[in-house]
Amino acid sequence: MNFEEFKERATETAEFVAGKTVQFAKYAGEKVGTAAKVAKLNAEILAEKDNLRKSYQRIGKLYVELYAATPHDDIAAELDIVHSAQDKIDELKNKIDEIKTDAGWNGGSDADFEEDFDAEFNEGDEQ
Numbered sequence: 001m002n003f004e005e006f007k008e009r010a011t012e013t014a015e016f017v018a019g020k021t022v023q024f025a026k027y028a029g030e031k032v033g034t035a036a037k038v039a040k041l042n043a044e045i046l047a048e049k050d051n052l053r054k055s056y057q058r059i060g061k062l063y064v065e066l067y068a069a070t071p072h073d074d075i076a077a078e079l080d081i082v083h084s085a086q087d088k089i090d091e092l093k094n095k096i097d098e099i100k101t102d103a104g105w106n107g108g109s110d111a112d113f114e115e116d117f118d119a120e121f122n123e124g125d126e127q
Contacts, residue, residue, distance in 0.1 A: 064082060071079050
């Protein structure tokens with residue numbers, strides 16, 4: 001093989017590789033663009049689902065507020081669960097307040113705990 005044949009084959013090979021590189025770049029760009037579009041649409045779907053979830057919560061809360069005294073039969077059992085959970089939450093909050101008061105947290109606030117902790121931890125450090 002002489003130099004001219006070698007040069008011609010090298011040029012053909014380089015052109016072939018360059019063409020394939022351009023094709024691959026276009027293909028990859030299309031795929032990335034497609035993935036970005038799909039990701040954006042999926043994000044929009046998630047946002048709409050979140051809107052639905054929030055609306056259902058508001059509807060449920062409104063229903064409880066408006067019809068708790070006279071609920072539809074299908075809802076009465078769920079309302080019993082809601083009222084039971086609300087009562088339990090109140091009971092647990094009262095227990096927390098009792099524990100804080102017994103511990104001397106000046107009325108039970110978390111800020112008082114930090115003050116009490118600092119006072120006890122730093123006791124005797126005055127120099």
